Amino acid sequence: MQIIIRTLFLLCCFSFSAQAQQINIIPQPKEIALKSGRFVINEKTVILFNDEQLKFLAAYTSDMIKSATNSQPAVVSKSGTAVKSRAINLIIDPNAATKKEGYLLDVSSNSVVVKALTPQGLFYGVQSLLQMIPIEGELSIPAVSIKDEPRFPWRGLMLDVSRHFFTMDQVKRMIDEMVIYKFNILHLHLTDDQGWRMQINKLPELTSVAAWRVPRTGLWWDRDCPQEGEAATYGGFYTQQELKELIAYASARFVDVLPEIDVPGHSLAAIAAYPFLSSTKLNYKVNPGCKFYGIDDNSLCAGKESTFEFLDKVFTEVAEVFPFEYIHIGGDECYKGFWEKCEDCQQRMKENGLKNTNELQSYFIKRLEKMLEQKGKKLMGWDEILEGGLAPKASVMSWRGMGGGIAAAKQNHHVVMSPTDYAYLDLYQGDPSIEPPTYSMLRFKTIFDFEPLPDGVDETYILGGQGNLWTESVPTFRHAEYMLWPRSFALSEVLWSEKSNKNWNQFVGRTEAHLKRLAKYDINYASSFYDAIVTPIKGSQDNLLIQVDTELEGLDIYYSFENVYPDHHTPKYKKGEKLSVPKDADTFRVITYREGKPLGRIITISIQELIKRLDK
């Protein structure tokens, strides 16, 4: 009996660890059954596809295999759903038991079969297949049977192209990267105080003036405001032709592009081009990231008809260029102080029986909703659009926590959850002492713990979720990648995988396998999740105590209060310990180890800084 139990145990653990070693798919598929054998990719391997719609996908699969293996499988069209051996079979099958975005992937030593109802489902099956191709050693894929489909239909990432400008090639590269992890929405934040990025033919100053600002580097919000006569040389914009090309590129990869024109707040760039748009009509330049420069006077006037005439021109062209059913109109952080003093706004409120400026904002958004409806589009906005009453059919992107999303869903409106606490990819991911400066903290593990569907909310109203990469402190695409990866692995897992399949330790193992893949393809990423987490706490005498933790389990932590680098010869931290600071110590240093080897970076923080953090 004992032998049987031991054998069963060994079998179970063998298969689990074999699975753990061989199948490192992110996001975790719904069902995986490991089989015996391997499919070898060699010069005889061909890609077969059974539907003309799959022509691009078959060529894409061949190109991706070439970039992984240096050998390019031939692509051959065939009819019917029969499987051919020695081939990767891409099959649209009306009888495939999956949902729209689902797929079945069956790998045996003889063939690879990806089946789905739709090309999109097949695309995701191909992504899973590509992830199983090893980046070194023998070119073979473990035999496996996978049945997969997403938990949520909206799996988004937002890129702010206003605060810093990113080229078309960079945005395409972001699409290439996000589709590996089965994201399907790219939200472009096209306008803000720091730049307008879309060509609008009827409003040429939006690109000759609003797209450009004076050049600055250094800390955002600490920069010099534009000087008199200084040339605005930093910026750029996308022509409508470029945007159409981008949309086609995204669409071939099953990504919808959501355009955001952020109004009535965050509109200083447009106001710099067309000063009549604001309540004050004052002249400004596009803000290069300096504080207090028109920062409050950046709202479009809600009283004048000329504002709505301007917006009608903008949204007519946005609706013509972007085929996606939604247009995002922003609606966040609108300063309404100038509306209080503006005769046109006051008149508008009187005529429409609006009791306060929140209701005036709601009037503004409701008018935009009607405007978009006439152009065949649905309106989406940040959760401030709830203030003063939600427009009748508006969808809400909830960013100030989940509350706005919950309230909107309870009023039967569709919602995308992108709360700062779980989905803001511009925030710190490691200790501020060793990360480039930005705002508050959002660690990798915290994103993994994100649950977009709150208790008591009807799931039909929760479209899904989205990670937002604001780029005040992201001046290069390389740094955008650093902020995106691996944190967006966690988002993809949250938005695609079954909640019941969640397993942090197993996910970390898959993450580490994927970081090697990112390195191979020269995609930048952060390793911050290996570092220690240093938390100052108050002792009973209001004295400073220090606790240390890690995002990963099973790490060792070594520290020092002496002015030396910590290693396995300096004191070892005991889990939960509250370290008191030795008299006159001025610096705390800490490092993580795994299996006897240094893992994370050394964190060095002055005691003064820790005391400062204590008071925050």
Ligand code: ACM
């Ligand atoms: C936002 O972060 N202001 C939507």
